[in-house]
Amino acid sequence: MSTPDPKPPIDFIRAIIEQDRETGKHGGRIQTRFPPEPNGHLHIGHAKAICLNFGVAAEYGGLCNLRFDDTNPVKEEAEHAEAIMRDIRWLGFDWEDRLHYASDYFEQLYEWAVKLIRDGKAYVDDLSAEEIREYRGTLTEPGRESPFRDRPVEENLDLFERMRAGEFADGEKVLRAKIDMASPNLNLRDPVMYRILHTAHHRTGDKWCIYPTYDWTHGQSDSIERITHSLCSLEFENHRPLYDWYLDQLGIFHPRQIEFARLHLSYMVLSKRKHIRLIESGAVSGWDDPRMPTLAGLRRRGYTPGAIRTFCDRIGLAKRESVVDIALLEHCLREELNRTSPRVMAVLRPLRVVIENYPDGKSEPLDCVNNPEDPSAGTRKVPFSKVLYIERGDFMEDPPKKFFRLAPGREVRLRYAYFLTCREAVRDENGEIVELRCTYDPETRGGDAPDGRKVKATLHWVSADHAVDAEVRLYNHLFVREDPDDVAEGGDFLDNVNPDSLEVLTGCKVEPGLASAKGSDRFQFERLGYFCVDPVDSRPGALVFNRTVTLRDTWARIQKASGGGTKTRGR
């Protein structure tokens, strides 16, 4: 009662930052940055880094920059930078006027390189790429020094200037830092600082034909921007001594780099290289395919930025490589969608129902609640009539024990409408059930029986005469295994692509109010899941919905537990 609330646990990075604030480091100033390379698209793994960097800055009264690490002109494009900015804004973050490019620092970097040469800390090397590799040594053997390592400073200066002037061909020379060819850390074995690339850059055009490597650029870029905490993923831990070396040689502002484990998700693949292969193999339609873990794909699928943000808050932050269960992401999604999505009725696999005792030609508007989680969402009218569609999976002629939906002779409730009793299943010449003959109880309008009798199930429905047709795309996990890389000898992650990851349903029947749905409108199709209008393929009169995520489905779990049984057709 009177004991003060214990401080909620914070992650190790925030702990370091809080400590730095207390000790007054940098005068308490906090500055972070998100440093993407403008190639490829952002995915949910990047979202973790974005939420961390922008989140930390916001929490501690600091600032977060957006900086494009555009040091490799052969791989980068302006259009990717645009897509990345759009994705970050969509996620809900704002870098205001702090948009930077590593390429803005090329001139400064060049001057610093000259300084290192003057100080005898860098040299121009004529070795070829292959030779450099050979000279580097191995994990267990030290490397050998290049024969060009001890060139006089004046010669290095001259050569480096001529490299910049374009006198040499690609690959002919490089500038290397002179550190230690015997270091057990291979990054310190005279790393390359500049390579010759006669390639136009998306921002600097033809101004340069030598380009700084990432390792020579990153730390100084952070320094220039006065980044106090430079957060990056684990694989850069081995590079930290190199970044420290550069900063120390230059005697410039020294950010603190802290590494954390990047995100891995079950049933997903989070690497640019693999995403490209998925696209090129035709497994998915593109970067924004709703099955892709890219922010573009998730957005099109119907994910909300808020759900992704809370997911990033809940996965925690540590140095241990881990694989987060996709169920956690889906949980965060449902949590938000449940609160915010208007309910609507849609029948994906229609089964015709004729109510024999309902007057021909009559139709009545029934009151339906838009969102039981949000009274302010109000109600709407949905037309009811003699002929309806219900979900095929909601009827079974010979139901198993725990199935309590419709069956011959059984009474159920039609949501917001009436109690309905099945009298007969009508079959076609192939023996397939094509229609149900039913009766309703006029006393149960609205869904309650005056005599107090109960039913065990409530079904969604759509009036046949009023229904609007739609196409619905059902998505399942893109991979068939939790770890897509879990393949047989010589196999490939593409072998694990789920052949049923996309199921397209046409002739679905949705309630009439949906005719005007557009953009990326989100809905809960009652009893089925959350769906959104596909922002690229949907048209008025030719609606297309994407299933964002299913509702939790106890019945499906019961079926699965009891040995699978019938395939979950209706769900």
Place this chain on the structure above:
RNA sequence: UGGGGCGUCGCCAAGCGGUAAGGCACGGGCCUUUGGAGCCCGCAUUCGGAGGUUCGAAUCCUCCCGCCCCAGCCA
């Protein structure tokens, strides 16, 4: 048999010498006009393993085992 990291419940993750938080998943119950939502309960005598220090160890020491990263003129 070089260096750098990491090993706490099925999956994440707190914990930092005082006797294992929380979330997801899972199981059970209540409630319910969504088999949804909500509510309640359960779920690590044990922290990769083995020794040791200590009144007391997931936390300190030693050894061992396992996993990840590094030999791009990628980032």
